[in-house]
Amino acid sequence: xxxxxxxxxxxxxxxxxxxxxxxxxxxxxxxxxxxxxxxxxxxxxxxxxxxxxxxxxxxxxxxxxxxxxxxxxxxxxxxxxxxxxxxxxxxxxxxxxxxxxxxxxxxxxxxxxxxxxxxxxxxxxxxxxxxxxxxxxxxxxxxxxxxxxxxxxxxxxxxxxxxxxxxxxxxxxxxxxxxxxxxxxxxxxxxxxxxxxxxxxxxxxxxxxxxxxxxxxxxxxxxxxxxxxxxxxxxxxxxxxxxxxxxxxxxxxxxxxxxxxxxxxxxxxxxxxxxxxxxxxxxxxxxxxxxxxxxxxxxxxxxxxxxxxxxxxxxxxxxxxxxxxxxxxxxxxxxxxxxxxxxxxxxxxxxxxxxxxxxxxxxxxxxxxxxxxxxxxxxxxxxxxxxxxxxxxxxxxxxxxxx
Ligand code: ADP
Ligand code: ASP
Ligand code: MG
Numbered sequence: 001x002x003x004x005x006x007x008x009x010x011x012x013x014x015x016x017x018x019x020x021x022x023x024x025x026x027x028x029x030x031x032x033x034x035x036x037x038x039x040x041x042x043x044x045x046x047x048x049x050x051x052x053x054x055x056x057x058x059x060x061x062x063x064x065x066x067x068x069x070x071x072x073x074x075x076x077x078x079x080x081x082x083x084x085x086x087x088x089x090x091x092x093x094x095x096x097x098x099x100x101x102x103x104x105x106x107x108x109x110x111x112x113x114x115x116x117x118x119x120x121x122x123x124x125x126x127x128x129x130x131x132x133x134x135x136x137x138x139x140x141x142x143x144x145x146x147x148x149x150x151x152x153x154x155x156x157x158x159x160x161x162x163x164x165x166x167x168x169x170x171x172x173x174x175x176x177x178x179x180x181x182x183x184x185x186x187x188x189x190x191x192x193x194x195x196x197x198x199x200x201x202x203x204x205x206x207x208x209x210x211x212x213x214x215x216x217x218x219x220x221x222x223x224x225x226x227x228x229x230x231x232x233x234x235x236x237x238x239x240x241x242x243x244x245x246x247x248x249x250x251x252x253x254x255x256x257x258x259x260x261x262x263x264x265x266x267x268x269x270x271x272x273x274x275x276x277x278x279x280x281x282x283x284x285x286x287x288x289x290x291x292x293x294x295x296x297x298x299x300x301x302x303x304x305x306x307x308x309x310x311x312x313x314x315x316x317x318x319x320x321x322x323x324x325x326x327x328x329x330x331x332x333x334x335x336x337x338x339x340x341x342x343x344x345x346x347x348x349x350x351x352x353x354x355x356x357x358x359x360x361x362x363x364x365x366x367x368x369x370x371x372x373x374x375x376x377x378x379x380x381x382x383x384x385x386x387x388x389x390x391x392x393x394x395x396x397x398x399x400x401x402x403x
Contacts, residue, residue, distance in 0.1 A: 003035040003125070003166045007135065007157035010044035011174035012231035013077045016084075022231060023084035025172070026130055030090060035125040037160055039135045040081055041153040042073025047136075063108035067137070067147045070109075071097065074134030074153070082132045093124060094132040097139050102156070104138035104146045111146035112214075113138055113159040122164070133160065154215035162222045169219070169226050170237075171211065176230035177238035178203070178210055180402040181255040181393055188403040192253065193236070196243040199253050199345050202379045206343040207258030216240070243347060251352035252344045252400035255393050259340045259386055261291070262315045263371060265307040266322070268331030271298040278327040279306065286321055288314045291341075292374040292383065303331075309372060309383055312337050339371060340389040343381035344396055350377050362399045366391055 006029065008022050022038075030036050050069050054061040078094035085092035100121065104111035121131045135153020138146050148155055154171060161169035178200065179189040195203075197220035204213035210228060219226050219240065229237025269275055276295065283290055291309040298304035310318050315337055322333060349355050359380055363370060368391065372383040384392055397403055 001033055001035055002168070003037070003164060004029060005037050005039060005157050005161040005164070005166045005169045007039040007153060007169070007171050008041065008081075008231060009153065009171070009173045010041040010046070012172050013040055013042075013081065014044040016080060018231070019077065019080045020084050022081060022172075023088055023090070025231070026081075026085060026092075027088050027090050030130055036130045037121070037125070037164060037166065038081065038130065038132050039153055039157040039160060040074060040077040040132065041135050042077055046073035046076070047150070064144055067108045067145050070147050071134070071137040071145050074136055078132050078134050085130055085132075090130055091128055092130040092132060094134075095121065097134060097137045097145065098143075100133065102133075102138035102159075104140055104148065106146075108144070109147055109149070111138060111140065111148050113148060113155065116160060116163045118164055149212070149214065151209060151212035152214075154212040155218065158215045158218045158224060158226070161224050162218065169224055171226060171228045172231040173210065173228060174231065175210060175228075176233055176235045177228050178208070178240070178254075180253065181257075181397055182208065182210075185390065186393055186397055188397070190402060192238050194239040194241065194246055195253060196246050196347055197240060198243060198378055199347050200240045202343070202345040202376075203254050203256045206256035206341065206345065206379065206381060208254070208256045211240070246347070248346075248348035248351075250346060250401065251348040251355050252346040252396075252402065253348070254345050255342065255396050255400075255402065256345060257340055257342045257389055257393055259389065260312045261309050261339050261341045261383060262312045262335060262337035263307060263309050263339050263383060264315070264318060264322075265305055265334045266328075266330045266332075267305050267334060268303045269306050270329050271302055271304040275328065276306065278325070279322070280308075282321050282325055283310075283318060286317065288318055288321070292372045292381070294372055307372060309339070309341070336371075338386045339383050340386045341381050341383055342389060342392045342396065343379050344400060345379045346400075347378050349380070356380060358399060359396060362395050363392060366395050368392055 082092045082094040135156040183189040201216045226240040293308045296305045
């Protein structure tokens with residue numbers, strides 16, 4: 001008997017018809033002799049609607065109460081899916097985060113799963129039941145409801161697979177696997193049969209929301225193989241596992257993009273030791289994540305310009321902190337929040353010379369200006385004007401033979 005974790009995303013449980021379809025998938029898996037734990041998201045769009053409601057009350061809605069509100073979407077789908085299974089005469093039961101409990105650590109809206117109590121649920125599985133668990137949430141040591149970051153049901157599924165020692169963790173979604181880029185934006189995108197944790201982690205962190213990045217990180221850390229597959233077709237999905245199992249024929253595996261970046265430039269900053277630390281220390285204390293940093297060479301040895309990128313939502317807070325910072329001198333701040341980050345990712349890049357130059361040439365052929373660059377062993381990211389995003393993705397997809 002094999003224990004399986006099956007995670008169903010928002011579109012997969014977006015209507016009662018779809019929930020009944022998901023119940024049939026579970027019924028079939030169970031009839032094959034498997035023990036099933038299903039993790040569900042809220043219905044597609046529900047969590048966004050709840051965020052909107054909170055904003056109608058306050059832009060600075062209390063975070064503890066925001067978690068109480070946001071976690072409710074998954075309660076609805078848990079109840080509906082259990083009910084749909086029971087209607088099919090499958091023994092099923094839902095557990096809410098506090099009933100299990102799923103223990104978390106860290107701040108509200110961005111908590112982290114620490115542990116999950118397994119005895120009750122294991123006993124239920126042993127007696128032939130299907131356990132339905134809400135994704136995206138837990139309970140803190142103070143007994144407060146927490147959520148673990150948007151897209152967090154993936155992370156719940158991986159944590160459950162680890163703590164319950166499941167044999168597989170299958171991520172059911174609205175596409176039939178991980179593609180070379182978002183298939184809903186670039187129709188010629190190709191499905192990837194297997195991909196390493198490292199590459200998937202880069203793709204997710206750089207904007208491919210098909211898997212949440214912290215879920216991939218946990219899977220990589222504990223070597224939990226994942227499979228991304230479709231709720232709506234029987235086609236084989238994408239396997240995500242450790243690198244040794246993968247044969248690289250291509251230098252670039254995928255192209256990712258994110259549109260929630262912004263670029264800030266400090267003009268005329270003093271060019272002396274300690275200045276960069278003085279700029280970035282207060283930002284880091286305020287939990288602002290600085291992504292790329294570029295410092296220009298100073299022509300007069302006295303002043304220089306420093307450019308960096310942050311998430312768009314952090315721009316006004318960043319500017320406030322810079323303006324209040326008495327440890328730095330500069331002439332002015334320029335911002336551009338209409339930028340996007342486009343990245344190529346591939347474990348094969350390490351062994352292929354010329355990838356960097358080919359990317360830059362391709363973008364210049366399209367008349368696209370590069371505003372900032374950052375690299376690692378397996379990824380190359382550039383910041384460009386947001387309007388050029390689609391053109392850049394298409395071009396890179398083509399020149400790296402991904403169409
Ligand atoms: P779920 O609600 O099932 O968690 P998500 O909306 O979070 O689903 O993720 C699936 C979506 O991810 C797809 O509909 C697709 O538009 C998007 N996506 C972005 N990049 C990729 C990629 N490289 N491969 C597949 N899907 C991608
Ligand atoms: N419902 C949550 C969200 O929309 C979690 C998830 O779907 O993974 O972010
Ligand atoms: Mg998702």
